[in-house]
């Protein structure tokens with residue numbers, strides 16, 4: 001059964017990641033600092049008491065268990081419903097600028113080089129007004145795009161809230177230089193390949209577990225400048241298992257669920273860490289044979305060196321463009337039980353996922 005679950009996990013979405021770094025005694029740790037201060041978790045845990053714009057009651061309930069193992073489901077799966085403006089998040093240019101909204105500038109158009117730049121080593125800022133000292137020292141602030149689903153979720157779908165922009169915009173005779181400037185770029189590669197955006201843009205045709213309909217209409221504009229609001233606010237409702245995401249340990253293990261192991265308990269060093277000087281390698285992308293699922297034999301043949309802790313597999317799922325198929329396809333490839341067992345027993349890998357560039 002474990003094997004089946006593992007298989008299920010990896011296969012569930014063509015670009016989900018799963019940490020295998022699960023401790024024996026289930027006590028969730030919620031650390032904010034990793035790697036001796038090299039990584040800071042600056043995202044707030046989303047919780048019911050978190051403030052929400054214009055409300056005295058806070059966020060309230062935002063996540064519901066919609067499928068439960070206790071009720072015969074293969075896994076526990078939750079659904080969340082909340083404002084795109086909740087907790088630690090990024091505002092899209094379209095949040096306040098009419099013309100950007102109309103042109104489709106959602107957060108998928110933001111520059112990952114700006115968001116993730118880690119070349120700044122020491123930065124001391126001192127406000128001339130208050131003399132209070134803000135110091136940012138020798139830390140790389142890594143913005144966790146993978147993790148903070150909230151960020152990605154403001155991405156547009158082909159619904160009215162975020163009109164799609166014609167990719168081969170032939171902008172017409174009336175177009176001006178300004179119109180051309182407002183063409184949203186959706187890059188996947190930044191900084192000469194130093195940063196690759198492997199998260200898929202949320203669109204209503206994105207596949208959803210066991211559904212023929214895709215994730216559907218998942219985002220709505222609930223406050224609009226046109227109706228007197230000071231900004232446009234969207235809200236979204238979707239399964240926490242949608243698109244590019246990280247599975248929490250509680251997704252498949254009862255005792256982890258009960259002990260509160262949500263994604264906030266995952267090790268950011270494993271997820272984001274860079275290799276240490278003494279180590280041969282930290283992460284790698286592995287091309288998997290196309291004619292097979294990931295079995296023990298396949299794992300062995302890949303010859304992944306000891307020391308590698310993070311692996312993104314590139315599989316047939318990517319070639320088949322499964323993330324672009326609205327109908328859920330059960331024939332995806334993933335780990336078979338013996339493959340997962342082999343990985344645990346013979347490698348240092350703590351994190352697996354699928355490398356599937358959009």
Ligand SMILES: *[C@@H]1O[C@H](CO)[C@@H](O)[C@H](O)[C@H]1NC(C)=O
Nearest residue numbers: 064065066067068069070071
């Ligand atoms: C499980 O089934 C019980 C009894 O039918 C029901 O009360 C409960 O809401 C169900 N829970 C989920 C998560 O489906």
Ligand SMILES: *[C@@H]1O[C@H](CO)[C@@H](O)[C@H](O)[C@H]1NC(C)=O
Nearest residue numbers: 094096097098101224225232
């Ligand atoms: C606000 O939403 C309306 C749709 O009601 C849209 O036409 C407008 O461009 C949006 N404005 C901004 C600033 O996002």
Ligand SMILES: *[C@@H]1O[C@H](CO)[C@@H](O)[C@H](O)[C@H]1NC(C)=O
Nearest residue numbers: 220221222223224225226227
């Ligand atoms: C704005 O107001 C119009 C007319 O009252 C209504 O039809 C529309 O749904 C409202 N839009 C939003 C986003 O509140």
Ligand SMILES: *[C@@H]1O[C@H](CO)[C@@H](O)[C@H](O)[C@H]1NC(C)=O
Nearest residue numbers: 068069076250252253254257
């Ligand atoms: C599934 O959800 C139930 C609540 O219905 C919970 O008690 C159980 O621990 C969960 N199991 C897993 C594997 O997450």
Ligand SMILES: *[C@@H]1O[C@H](CO)[C@@H](O)[C@H](O)[C@H]1NC(C)=O
Nearest residue numbers: 290291292293330331332333
């Ligand atoms: C992988 O396994 C799935 C389900 O078990 C199956 O449908 C699929 O054909 C297999 N893929 C390959 C390439 O063997």
